[in-house]
Amino acid sequence: AQSVTQPDIHITVSEGASLELRCNYSYGATPYLFWYVQSPGQGLQLLLKYFSGDTLVQGIKGFEAEFKRSQSSFNLRKPSVHWSDAAEYFCAVGAQAGTALIFGKGTTLSVSS
């Protein structure tokens, strides 16, 4: 079955510390991978995406993610977290155009001062 697992429901990180959010997927076809961020009461904003090529992708707001096919993972990282990064983060997987995205349940990030 196709699925996305985000093992961490809630993570708290100190401001300025590094961050890694985990994402594992199970998908039969060649996966296209996405990370979205959702602030409270808002829609989803695309952080980054992986379609092909270099397995380390750079996104907005200083985020990056690495695709590891052997581990079926697409973890999101940021070297230094800012208080404004506090939000909910969703990993999603899809296939070619016109197919539904499958989302994980999300990881809530809190940033402490």
Add this chain to the structure above:
Amino acid sequence: NAGVMQNPRHLVRRRGQEARLRCSPMKGHSHVYWYRQLPEEGLKFMVYLQKENIIDESGMPKERFSAEFPKEGPSILRIQQVVRGDSAAYFCASSPPGTGGAETQYFGPGTRLLVL
């Protein structure tokens, strides 16, 4: 360049009433997707439409829910005879015409439906 627009942003309905949610895709986008987000859950796919066609409705509940994307105007998600379990955030996403590869879906701000 306006993004995906959804209205209303908040909608309150009593049990048994109808809810109509509207979505205007980004300019140049001809694919529309509807997702539902229940409290503390990820987004779940409901339906995928192109102009005047429902392409994939595998995620739509069999009863009370319908969707359309007419030739002119926004896409509409319609929920008849709402029940409390329909309370959720409903998100619309759009993507440009497909070229055979993956296309990024861009999300609107969502409509938060509350059924009393």
